[in-house]
Every structure is written in C-alpha cells, then in structure tokens.
Amino acid sequence: MSVFRSFAAALALGLAGAAGAQIVDHNAVRCEPVPKEEMKPQMELQRQLTSEGWRVRQIKNFNGCYEVYGFDASGRRVEAFFHPKTFAKIGEVKQPE
Amino acid sequence: MTATRESVRVWDRTQRVLHWALAAAVAASWWVGEERLSFHIAAGYTAAAIAAARVAWGWCGSRHARFGSFVHGPRAVLGYARALAQGRARRYLGHNPLGGWMVVALLLCLAIVCVSGVLYTTDRFWGLAWVEQTHRISAWTLVAMVALHLCGVASMSWRHRDNLVGAMFSGRKRAAEGRGEGS
Numbered sequence: 001m002s003v004f005r006s007f008a009a010a011l012a013l014g015l016a017g018a019a020g021a022q023i024v025d026h027n028a029v030r031c032e033p034v035p036k037e038e039m040k041p042q043m044e045l046q047r048q049l050t051s052e053g054w055r056v057r058q059i060k061n062f063n064g065c066y067e068v069y070g071f072d073a074s075g076r077r078v079e080a081f082f083h084p085k086t087f088a089k090i091g092e093v094k095q096p097e
Numbered sequence: 098m099t100a101t102r103e104s105v106r107v108w109d110r111t112q113r114v115l116h117w118a119l120a121a122a123v124a125a126s127w128w129v130g131e132e133r134l135s136f137h138i139a140a141g142y143t144a145a146a147i148a149a150a151r152v153a154w155g156w157c158g159s160r161h162a163r164f165g166s167f168v169h170g171p172r173a174v175l176g177y178a179r180a181l182a183q184g185r186a187r188r189y190l191g192h193n194p195l196g197g198w199m200v201v202a203l204l205l206c207l208a209i210v211c212v213s214g215v216l217y218t219t220d221r222f223w224g225l226a227w228v229e230q231t232h233r234i235s236a237w238t239l240v241a242m243v244a245l246h247l248c249g250v251a252s253m254s255w256r257h258r259d260n261l262v263g264a265m266f267s268g269r270k271r272a273a274e275g276r277g278e279g280s
C-alpha cells in the first residue's frame with residue numbers, strides 16, 4: 001500500500017513536473033515532505049504572485065503543497081499548486097470553460 | 098404481500114420520475130466530485146432544475162405530492178415523534194409528519210448546495226474560502242440527510258410491513274386499514 005502510494009506520488013510529481021501544468025486528478029497531487037521550519041510562509045507566496053500580477057483569493061495546504069486559488073496576470077482563473085519551500089509550480093487544475 | 102386488489106395509487110407518476118431523477122442527478126454529481134468538473138456542474142444544474150420542478154409540483158401535483166398534505170405543524174410533529182418513540186406511531190399513506198419535514202429539509206439543503214455551487218462558477222465568488230466551505234459542508238450535510246432518509250424509509254417499511262422503495266417505483270401502497278391510519 002505504502003509502496004503503491006509513494007509510487008503514485010512519485011508518478012504524480014513526475015508527470016506534474018514534466019508537464020508543469022494540467023492536473024487531472026486533484027488528489028494525486030503531492031509535494032515531497034518539507035520540515036515545517038523550512039516551509040516559507042503562505043503570505044510570501046501571495047506577495048510573490050501578487051507582484052507578478054496575480055489576484056490571490058485563497059491559499060491552503062494541500063498534500064504538502066500550497067494550493068492557490070486566484071486569477072493570473074491575464075485575468076484567467078487559476079487553481080495551482082506550489083512547492084512550499086521553493087515555490088516551484090507543481091501544476092494547475094484545468095478549469096472548465 | 099401487497100395484493101393489487103387492495104393497493105391504492107399514492108405517488109403520482111411525475112412525483113416518482115422527479116424523485117428518482119433527482120436522486121440520480123445528486124448521486125452523479127456527488128460521485129464525480131470536483132474531478133471532472135464540467136460533468137459535476139452539469140449534473141448539479143440538472144439536480145437544481147429537477148428540485149425546482151419538485152417544489153412546483155408541491156403545489157400543483159396530486160394529493161400526496163403536495164406540501165400542504167404532508168407538512169405538519171410543530172404539535173403534530175412532536176406528537177408523532179413521541180408516538181414513534183413509544184412504538185405506537187400510526188401508518189400514513191403519504192409522508193408521515195417526520196418524513197414530510199425530511200422532504201423539506203432535503204430540498205432546502207439541496208438549495209444551499211446548488212446556490213453555493215453556482216456562485217463558485219462565477220468570477221465574483223470563485224476561489225473564495227467561505228463559498229467553497231459552504232458548498233462542501235452543505236453537500237456532506239445533504240449526504241448525511243440522504244442516509245437519514247434511507248434509515249427512515251427502511252424503519253417505516255419494517256414497522257408497517259410496507260415496501261416503501263417499491264412504492265416509489267410503482268406509486269402504489271397497501272390501502273389504509275381504517276381505524277388508526279392516517280392519510
């Protein structure tokens with residue numbers, strides 16, 4: 001089970017990393033565990049995204065990632081996952097038209 | 098067990114179709130959840146439309162479909178609940194007083210689920226935590242209420258020797274046996 005889980009997680013990360021974008025299965029998204037003190041605050045991610053032109057509606061922890069709901073610089077709705085330490089974008093959830 | 102000769106028409110066809118269509122739409126929307134969002138939204142709108150039709154039917158449907166026939170005041174509800182606790186609840190042909198309020202509660206909860214869901218599809222409300230939480234909590238409350246509804250159906254079927262699930266398909270139930278049985 002745990003072998004399967006870590007395999008699935010690695011696969012999800014690998015796929016997300018490779019594609020850098022579209023996430024089909026929400027619950028398969030996982031970020032590698034980071035010690036709490038190494039996680040950067042959500043406010044910092046919000047500041048960074050805001051400086052890039054985003055409008056952030058909500059940020060929460062999800063399977064070790066920061067999950068952001070908002071609008072990107074072009075005003076497009078985005079639900080995206082970021083690594084809590086590096087702020088690298090893990091991927092985003094496809095929005096319906 | 099339920100001989101046709103002594104069974105009577107209780108639930109009209111429209112009500113039965115709306116009931117099962119609503120159950121299917123809610124189940125489908127709940128089952129796919131936020132994955133396959135387009136389908137979730139389509140099923141949600143379908144459920145909302147069916148529920149709206151059911152509410153309208155609550156005024157213009159046949160006798161047992163109408164809210165006026167099964168929504169009772171607090172005294173009747175408390176009296177029925179007390180009788181139920183003491184094991185002497187009488188059989189109703191339509192919804193009993195608790196079941197009647199279950200219908201209202203299910204529809205109200207579904208309304209909250211649908212309104213919060215629709216709001217979440219708009220730019221104005223998308224991504225807001227309180228809208229998301231309202232949708233999530235009301236949806237799971239609805240699931241719990243459906244479970245309670247099923248418990249009610251099962252216990253009343255057992256207590257009064259009725260097949261209430263079958264009755265929601267056929268529309269027919271065993272006729273009232275005179276004394277002590279209500280409509």
